[in-house]
Amino acid sequence: MLKTYKFRLYPTEEQAQIMHNTCFLCSILYNRGLAMRKEKWENEKLSLSAYDQIKGLPAEKEETPFLNGVYSQILQDVYRRLDKSFQNFFRRLKEGEEPGYPKFKPARKYDSFTYPQSGFSIEKEGRGGRLKLSKIGTVKIKMHRPVCGKIKTLTIRRRAGRWYACFVCEIEAEPLPKTGNSTGIDFGINSLVATSDGELIPSPRNLLQSEAKLKRLQRAVSRKKKGSRRRKKAVLALQKQHEKVANQRRDFAFKVARKLLEQNDLIAIEDLQVTNMVGNRRLAKSIHDAAWNKLATILEHKAEEFGRTIVKVNPQNTSQDCSGCCEKVPKTLSARQHNCPHCGLSLDRDVNAALNILHRGLDEAFGDREAEAS
Ligand SMILES: [Zn+2]
Incomplete structure (x- = not known):
């Protein structure tokens, strides 16, 4: 089963700037990807998959070289997020609901990005911890409790001017003794x-x-x-x-x-x-x-x-x-x-x-x- 651990990050001003930028670039990619899907669907009745869109990433990077400043897997994950919102849309449609078509996200509301597998490592645990993030740097992290299990993904979130690291881990269940109640x-x-x-x-x-x-x-x-x-x-x-x-x-x-x-x-x-x-x-x-x-x-x-x-x-x-x-x-x-x-x-x-x-x-x-x- 999966469990999420959330820790506060204390980036330097420079690191925070890169993180803001990463969110911004991800939002651009997200909205462009959404526009592309819309167009394909309206003109050719074709639905693009996350895989199709990931294949187009090198072309996107050529057009917008700034994207090279973002760790590649983070960009790939943007397309998976987009895909998820489409899957939800189709699922709800199938269940007879009237869901809204996936929406464009304004950059200021695009508040997170995900390292889906690699590109990060915990250099030091504990309250004075250090988290190494590819293309961002080694960021101070307050790990107020130990992380158990195997880390699957890391999502960096911005909230109310603060930054957080959310580790999703695969952990073993630990059943409690039966009570009969x-x-x-x-x-x-x-x-x-x-x-x-x-x-x-x-x-x-x-x-x-x-x-x-x-x-x-x-x-x-x-x-x-x-x-x-x-x-x-x-x-x-x-x-x-x-x-x-x-x-x-x-x-x-x-x-x-x-x-x-x-x-x-x-x-x-x-x-x-x-x-x-x-x-x-x-x-x-x-x-x-x-x-x-x-x-x-x-x-x-x-x-x-x-x-x-x-x-x-x-x-x-x-x-x-x-x-x-x-x-x-x-x-x-x-x-x-x-x-x-x-x-x-x-x-x-x-x-x-x-x-x-x-x-x-x-x-x-x-x-x-x-x-x-x-
Ligand atoms: Zn009664």
Whole structure:
């Protein structure tokens, strides 16, 4: 299985300039490649593959000699990225959706480039580490944890004026001992997460404070005049806060996921894709959505590593149905308690939903087997 390690880079001004340049040149190649595909398709109904485009790279370099300043495999990877966006486009088309045609990417939004196999080496590990990057130099890197497994790719990312190195590694799974427990979790309204065991997990205070500050900074940006120096400054502060919130969310999600996975062999969660489709969330705070998505992603990812099972269930009516007797008990979003007039069950609304999610998850995981046995 694959695992990503992200570390902060501390390039010199000169190195950062080369990295900015690399992103810029990659964006040019990407957009040109996209235009070429479009043209081929519209004029000749031919679809180019990544391989076709990579073959054309020498000609591109001749036309734009600056491209020679970029490590060759990075340029090849640009075409693979483009190919991936086309594959996604065709896949969604096939599934009956109406996806947008792959878009041109403005250079300022082209924020990363990838060494797909070689061209980099870790010269020194640890917080005072050094990472050698072909055509860029030896860059300071803060490796705050060891990299396990075999490194497959390295992506250099720019975010809020900072640079990061993301290593994707192939690692061995390390299954946890079986516990015999299962749980359902609801991405709640009263709290961030409710479990079917009755536990309510709120967002930590430092995260709530950071989210509040994020909102203030968003308002500050919208008040500043477009194109002004003060707006630019405010935008940078906003980006930094975004990054901080994202990091805090990730740390917290890791903590919660770790605990849930240690305690349970099977975890049932809402299928957030379906949730978003039926629009259940429209009334919930959108700021929570990011935290839920993060947690769901980490749970799925870590479950594989730990040999646990995640079951995604249809979220419809999980908060309305009674987990005790299955009768429908309509309630508004503001109702914090589930009180069933049919069987007398009374408990937190989110815990009731979590129980429904658990039941559906168990049905999905074992339902067939039970039916076979009976
Ligand atoms: Zn009931």
